[in-house]
C-alpha cells in the first residue's frame with residue numbers, strides 16, 4: 001500500500017512563552033513543518049526563527065492566512081485575541097489549534113465552533129493536561145466502569161505565588177477576560193469533565209476573590225510578557241465554584257494564583273465513585289480490598305492518542321485520529337467558567353440551559 005507522505009505546513013501565531021512549545025510540538029511530528037511565525041515583537045520572532053530553524057516571520061498574521069501553502073495555524077496569543085484570530089483563520093479555511101482558554105466569553109466561543117463546523121476543518125482547543133498517557137489510561141478505566149457511578153469530584157489547582165506576572169496582559173481584564181479561573185481553573189475543570197465524560201452542567205454557584213495581586217503580592221514571574229507597572233490588577237487571584245451536573249453529580253472547583261499555603265503548588269482531581277475513587281496525582285485507584293483499602297497505581301500503557309497535543313492535531317488533519325478535545329466540550333467548559341464569574345457578580349446560582 002502507498003504510504004501517506006503528505007507534509008502538514010503549519011504557522012504559529014504568537015511566539016511568546018507557550019508559542020515556543022507549539023513550535024517544538026509540531027517539530028516532534030515527522031509529517032509536520034513550521035514554515036512561518038507571526039509575532040508582533042520583531043526581536044522575539046527573530047530569536048524563535050533562529051532557535052527552531054523556522055524560515056520566516058511576519059508581524060501581521062493576516063499575511064500568513066492568505067497563503068495557500070499553509071495548512072494549519074496554532075494560536076498562542078493573549079486571551080482576548082483567541083476567538084477573533086481563530087475566526088480569521090477558520091474563514092481562510094485553515095485547520096486551527098488554539099491554546100486555552102478558548103475565549104473570553106461563550107458567545108465568541110460559539111461563533112468559533114459554528115464556523116469550524118461549516119468550514120469542515122480540524123479545530124481543537126489544545127488542552128494539554130488531558131494528554132499524559134497515565135491520564136488517558138485513567139479515562140479508559142472510568143469508561144470501563146472501574147469506579148462505578150462517579151457521584152462527586154474535586155478539581156483544584158492552587159498556587160502559593162503564581163500570578164503569571166503582575167502588570168502583564170494576564171492580570172488585565174480587557175486582555176485576559178479573567179484571572180486564575182481562565183488561566184489554570186480551565187485546565188483542571190476541562191480535565192475533570194473529560195475524565196467524567198460529562199460536560200452537561202445544570203447550575204453553577206461561584207465566587208472570586210482578588211486578595212494578593214492588587215497588593216503587589218503573589219507574583220510568579222511566568223514567561224516573558226511585557227509588563228506595564230501602572231496597569232490595573234482587575235482579575236481574580238482565587239476562584240471557587242460548586243457545579244451541579246444535570247446527571248446529579250457535583251463538582252467542587254478551586255483555582256488560585258496566590259494563597260497562604262505550605263507548598264508552592266497543589267493540583268489534583270479526586271473522583272469519588274461507588275466502587276472506587278481515583279486521583280490524578282499520583283495516578284491511582286483507591287478501592288476496598290478484603291480487609292482494608294487497596295491503592296492501585298495506574299500505569300500508563302499504550303496511549304490512545306499522541307501525548308504531544310500539536311502532534312495529535314497533525315494526526316487529526318492527516319485523518320489518523322479524531323480530536324481528543326472536541327469543540328463542543330471546550331464550549332461547555334467556557335460556559336461553566338462564564339457562569340462562575342456571573343454567579344460571583346450577581347451573588348446567585350446561575351442555571352445553564354440544557355440545549356445551550
Ligand SMILES: NC(=O)c1ccc[n+]([C@@H]2O[C@H](COP(=O)([O-])OP(=O)(O)OC[C@H]3O[C@@H](n4cnc5c(N)ncnc54)[C@H](O)[C@@H]3O)[C@@H](O)[C@H]2O)c1
Pocket residue numbers: 013014015016017018019038039040041044059060061076077078079081099100101126128183223224225226
Ligand atoms: N497550555 C498551557 O499550559 C499554557 C501555558 C501558558 C500559557 N498558555 C496560554 O497561551 C497563551 C499565550 O500565553 P504566553 O504565556 O505565551 O503569553 P506571552 O505574552 O508570553 O506570549 C504572547 C505573544 O503574543 C504576541 N502577540 C500579541 N499580539 C499579537 C498579534 N496581534 N500578532 C502576533 N503576535 C502577537 C506577543 O508579542 C507575545 O510574544 C495564553 O492564552 C495563555 O493562556 C497556555
